[in-house]
Amino acid sequence: MGQIHHYDAVVLGGGTAGELVATGLARAGRDVALVERRLVGGVSPYFACVPSKSLLLSARRGETWEMALARRDALTGRRRDDPAAARMAEAGVTVLRGRGHVVEPGAIDVDGVRHGYDDLVVCTGSEPVVPAVDGLGDVPVWTSDEALSVPDLPRRLVILGGGPVGCEMAQVYASFGSQVTLVEASGRLLAGEAPFTGEVLADALRRMGVDLRLGAAASNAGRKDTGLRLWLSDGGTVDADRVLAAAGRRPRVEGLGLENLGVAVAPGHGLPVDETCRVPSEAGRVWAAGDVTGVARTAHAARYQARVVLSNLLGRRRTTDYRAIPRVVYTTPTVYSVGISPRQADELGIDLCTAGYDLAATARAAVEADERGRVELYADRSRGLLAGAAAAGLYAEEWMSEITLAIRAETPLSLLTDVVHAFPTYGESVEAPLRELAADL
Ligand SMILES: Cc1cc2nc3c(=O)[nH]c(=O)nc-3n(C[C@H](O)[C@H](O)[C@H](O)COP(=O)(O)OP(=O)(O)OC[C@H]3O[C@@H](n4cnc5c(N)ncnc54)[C@H](O)[C@@H]3O)c2cc1C
Numbered sequence: 154m155g156q157i158h159h160y161d162a163v164v165l166g167g168g169t170a171g172e173l174v175a176t177g178l179a180r181a182g183r184d185v186a187l188v189e190r191r192l193v194g195g196v197s198p199y200f201a202c203v204p205s206k207s208l209l210l211s212a213r214r215g216e217t218w219e220m221a222l223a224r225r226d227a228l229t230g231r232r233r234d235d236p237a238a239a240r241m242a243e244a245g246v247t248v249l250r251g252r253g254h255v256v257e258p259g260a261i262d263v264d265g266v267r268h269g270y271d272d273l274v275v276c277t278g279s280e281p282v283v284p285a286v287d288g289l290g291d292v293p294v295w296t297s298d299e300a301l302s303v304p305d306l307p308r309r310l311v312i313l314g315g316g317p318v319g320c321e322m323a324q325v326y327a328s329f330g331s332q333v334t335l336v337e338a339s340g341r342l343l344a345g346e347a348p349f350t351g352e353v354l355a356d357a358l359r360r361m362g363v364d365l366r367l368g369a370a371a372s373n374a375g376r377k378d379t380g381l382r383l384w385l386s387d388g389g390t391v392d393a394d395r396v397l398a399a400a401g402r403r404p405r406v407e408g409l410g411l412e413n414l415g416v417a418v419a420p421g422h423g424l425p426v427d428e429t430c431r432v433p434s435e436a437g438r439v440w441a442a443g444d445v446t447g448v449a450r451t452a453h454a455a456r457y458q459a460r461v462v463l464s465n466l467l468g469r470r471r472t473t474d475y476r477a478i479p480r481v482v483y484t485t486p487t488v489y490s491v492g493i494s495p496r497q498a499d500e501l502g503i504d505l506c507t508a509g510y511d512l513a514a515t516a517r518a519a520v521e522a523d524e525r526g527r528v529e530l531y532a533d534r535s536r537g538l539l540a541g542a543a544a545a546g547l548y549a550e551e552w553m554s555e556i557t558l559a560i561r562a563e564t565p566l567s568l569l570t571d572v573v574h575a576f577p578t579y580g581e582s583v584e585a586p587l588r589e590l591a592a593d594l
């Protein structure tokens with residue numbers, strides 16, 4: 154097998170992270186190839202962030218399913234990647250279509266053709282986990298890929314998992330008329346986040362007619378004359394026409410030839426990276442960014458890590474700081490979490506001082522005629538600084554950025570309490586809890 158070209162860098166995986174690294178390197182004059190086996194752009198524009206947010210917006214506006222599909226398919230470019238590939242070419246990136254597999258340090262095979270590189274950047278993303286449920290292979294199962302790309306509107310949909318994907322999809326499909334049952338193994342929705350967020354969301358979903366089965370896992374599945382049946386660990390059953398597996402995603406590390414670089418990945422974990430996003434390896438310069446690292450698993454975190462890799466590759470040392478990466482669920486109301494959660498604080502033995510505020514007490518809630526939601530701020534008592542926050546409320550994805558900045562910048566509470574918010578906004582809701590924390594610490 155002859156080597157056809159030696160690149161300064163090969164980026165393996167052309168999603169959110171890979172595109173950013175590859176274009177940045179090319180624009181800086183480096184000879185760079187992007188290896189992509191499916192669609193240039195990865196999952197976000199075609200199967201994840203963009204279509205899910207489009208459908209949620211259509212649901213909120215009360216559009217018909219047909220209008221929502223038309224909007225979704227236009228925004229995703231009907232899942233064609235020509236524009237994204239053209240952007241790469243314009244930036245000077247060589248796109249190598251096919252499956253990449255490292256054969257030895259400095260050499261990668263792409264569908265039978267060998268290419269050389271100085272730096273390798275692994276940006277292969279993640280893949281959905283279909284839970285091990287007996288009989289699930291015999292019934293129609295979607296992952297978010299299908300739920301966000303096909304035109305079907307199942308009459309009865311059962312969703313396995315009450316994380317961000319399960320909650321967003323429950324709201325979408327229930328809004329457009331599917332009878333939705335959501336099965337979540339732990340006792341609440343968004344199990345890793347502040348408990349009130351899952352409660353606010355559960356209330357919103359129940360009001361739309363979603364049947365929530367919390368604290369129950371699916372144990373068996375089978376076909377029925379009309380559709381399928383799921384048997385749950387709490388003895389209950391669910392009849393439906395389709396299952397949507399929303400039970401998490403795993404970093405895509407298999408089949409990449411990482412063993413040929415002496416890189417070991419612990420089962421169920423992401424590709425290990427140091428604070429510069431470099432993969433510890435004896436075999437050359439290997440970097441990683443995005444879901445494959447398993448760190449923060451959002452598009453904005455993928456872009457952040459990609460910028461860190463890019464900077465280091467261009468000779469400007471930069472390190473990551475994950476203290477204030479937002480985690481947002483774009484339902485109505487929105488759930489926004491950032492920094493440390495009460496559960497993480499418990500696990501880490503961090504003493505949190507908590508102050509909260511119900512959005513109903515803001516003038517904005519009266520104006521919007523929407524009193525749902527709450528904000529909670531968490532300060533690290535030993536440091537006297539904000540360490541985390543959570544909010545469930547309309548537009549929280551916009552008005553919580555200030556708290557994100559405060560956590561990242563370690564802004565003193567005395568200064569935060571001097572910030573003036575416009576009236577009438579939901580943003581005013583952080584003023585009272587900030588004063589409370591400043592008084593307590
Ligand atoms: C339903 C859903 C909704 C989401 N909504 C949001 C949201 O609203 N906001 C948000 O911030 N995040 C959201 N996310 C998460 C977000 O989509 C991901 O964090 C982000 O897209 C990860 O980007 P990435 O570059 O790491 O991976 P990807 O975009 O998955 O890119 C990886 C690429 O690598 C390619 N690849 C893999 N292996 C190989 C190989 N061997 N050879 C060649 N190519 C290969 C794949 O084909 C893929 O194109 C959502 C996720 C889902 C599932």
Ligand SMILES: NC(=O)c1ccc[n+]([C@@H]2O[C@H](COP(=O)([O-])OP(=O)(O)OC[C@H]3O[C@@H](n4cnc5c(N)ncnc54)[C@H](O)[C@@H]3O)[C@@H](O)[C@H]2O)c1
Pocket residue numbers: 284285286313314315316317318319321336337338339343344369370371399400401402449450451452480481482483
């Ligand atoms: N808005 C966003 O930023 C956004 C939106 C969607 C997804 N994402 C990303 O995608 C990733 C995957 O999201 P997700 O919601 O699929 O995963 P998740 O891991 O967040 O949640 C999966 C849930 O499924 C439950 N579960 C697992 N097996 C089950 C079973 N057999 N029966 C019932 N419940 C079961 C788990 O208890 C868990 O609560 C997340 O890491 C997230 O960062 C982000």
